[in-house]
Amino acid sequence: MRRVSETPKKAVRRLLRARRRELVSAIDRDREAAALSTHLLEFLADRLGPGSTARIAAYESTPVEPPTELLLADLTAAGYDVVVPITNPDWTLDWKRLDGTVLGPDALRSAPVVLAPGLAVDRDGTRLGQGGGCYDRTLADLPEAYVVVLLHDAEVSEEPLPRSAYDIPVHAYVTAGSGVCRVGDGGR
Numbered sequence: 001m002r003r004v005s006e007t008p009k010k011a012v013r014r015l016l017r018a019r020r021r022e023l024v025s026a027i028d029r030d031r032e033a034a035a036l037s038t039h040l041l042e043f044l045a046d047r048l049g050p051g052s053t054a055r056i057a058a059y060e061s062t063p064v065e066p067p068t069e070l071l072l073a074d075l076t077a078a079g080y081d082v083v084v085p086i087t088n089p090d091w092t093l094d095w096k097r098l099d100g101t102v103l104g105p106d107a108l109r110s111a112p113v114v115l116a117p118g119l120a121v122d123r124d125g126t127r128l129g130q131g132g133g134c135y136d137r138t139l140a141d142l143p144e145a146y147v148v149v150l151l152h153d154a155e156v157s158e159e160p161l162p163r164s165a166y167d168i169p170v171h172a173y174v175t176a177g178s179g180v181c182r183v184g185d186g187g188r
Contacts, residue, residue, distance in 0.1 A: 009131070012161065017119065023154055032067060033069065040115070041074055041078060047112075056080045057085075057108050060084050108142055116135050125169035149172070152176075153175045156178070169183075
């Protein structure tokens with residue numbers, strides 16, 4: 001059987017996933033969760049104004065991703081209209097509120113900020129996701145949204161990440177240690 005060679009993106013993803021699994025074992029997730037929530041609540045109050053009830057797109061983290069459970073609760077308690085994705089079989093995204101109310105694919109049209117998952121981001125705003133293209137397709141339709149990637153502290157790449165023509169650059173990243181940091185020009 002002939003082995004198909006990996007693309008540069010797949011090879012980088014494989015390495016980043018392995019590194020992430022190692023990183024997570026040494027992270028105090030409660031401390032990380034509290035810091036991420038604090039940084040993002042301050043950022044949103046500054047960007048959208050105190051008392052904003054804007055729709056914020058976020059996501060429910062897996063055990064190896066930066067933790068979002070506290071963040072989602074804090075965003076909701078602060079009055080934001082929080083929506084999270086539902087991944088469809090065709091890799092498109094629908095959106096729902098945390099209470100389970102499904103809003104459909106157009107729910108982000110009114111979201112000024114999207115908190116996106118990623119394996120890494122570089123200084124030019126290239127986000128390397130999991131490889132399904134869900135977020136890039138969604139973000140392509142949201143040119144006005146400010147996109148922030150949630151990462152563990154060691155996941156900001158000093159080296160350029162592989163970028164395809166359809167990859168949508170992001171505006172900023174947030175880590176527990178660095179807070180919210182603007183990158184490149186966000187591609188917009």
